[in-house]
Amino acid sequence: MNNINIENNEIINVVFFILFAFLSMFLVLILFFYFSRKKIVQIEVNKKNLEIEHQKELINSVLTTQEEERNRIAQDLHDEISSKLNVVSLNSYLLKSENLTDEEQSVIINNVIELTQKAIENSRRIAHDLLPPVLEKFGLHAGIEELVEEYNSTKFVEVTYENNIHFESYLVEKHLHIFRILQELLNNSIRHGKATKVSIQFTNFENKKTCIYSDNGIGFDNSMSKNQKGLGMKNIESRIYFLQGNFSFTSKPNEGVKMVFNFN
Structure with a gap:
């Protein structure tokens, strides 16, 4: 009778050990998949963050380029058109002066024509660049x-x-x-x-x-x-x-x- 009880206890212990082993393995697998999934999600998040940062850099590059282009156009308008039109305006005003000789009038008119033509050419170049x-x-x-x-x-x-x-x-x-x-x-x-x-x-x-x-x-x-x-x-x-x-x-x-x- 004692031998039977001992055998039953051993069987129960073995069963409990096997169950414990399975439960431990199951828990380890759950933890493994949990942390693996967490790591994968973190990698994906980091990847998305890098993509977002890269897109921000590209957009900033576009904005910087656009700003430089605006500054260049503004400088061209000032140097190549506005300055010439100012001289045209001054020469036009000089034509109102009294006692101008025919030669002086001819020089002023030629200056106005030449500067106006240059301003037109420069405005076409700026428009072409845009x-x-x-x-x-x-x-x-x-x-x-x-x-x-x-x-x-x-x-x-x-x-x-x-x-x-x-x-x-x-x-x-x-x-x-x-x-x-x-x-x-x-x-x-x-x-x-x-x-x-x-x-x-x-x-x-x-x-x-x-x-x-x-x-x-x-x-x-x-x-x-x-x-x-x-x-x-x-x-x-x-x-x-x-x-x-x-x-x-x-x-x-x-x-x-x-x-x-x-x-x-």
Whole structure:
């Protein structure tokens, strides 16, 4: 009888041990999944926070660029138009003076005509910088062709342009973003990269409209953050962001630069 009781107690102890082991494993699994899930959620939160911060940086870059553009336009209006119109006004006032000789009148009138013509030319240039008329009238393809022709006419650089997509369905705002990106890239290639050859190609790649830009300039170390975060690159990145696209940028010393970006 005692042997039976001992065996029953042992069985009960084994059962309790097994139950305790299962409960412990179950608790460990619950804690594991809880903390794993918590860690995953935290990683996602950190990722979202980084994305938000990055978007803030892009927006700040746009605002900074816009403010610089406004300041430049204001300076141009003051230096190139307002100052000339002030001189035109002064010369017009001098025409009212008595006892002017025919020669003096002729000089004043010629000054008025010359200064007025310069003011008109400068106002056209400022308007062109704000929104090139060719974009609004003929679309992005014609605008890029004109831009390429302007750079090729300098004889300092050879720019080739190939387009295999259609831009007609795009809004003017999108045209302008793409146009400004190319302007910035060309400016960087020539002023900083000392490039003599530039290639611009638009094509469909993996069902996305894609631009492939490259030059043969001096390039730079792409791994250095200071080379990646200049205002020019931030401006380009912000425009691609508004185009709902992505980009990749590669460069090495003495190997030029290459940028590939897509857009919707």
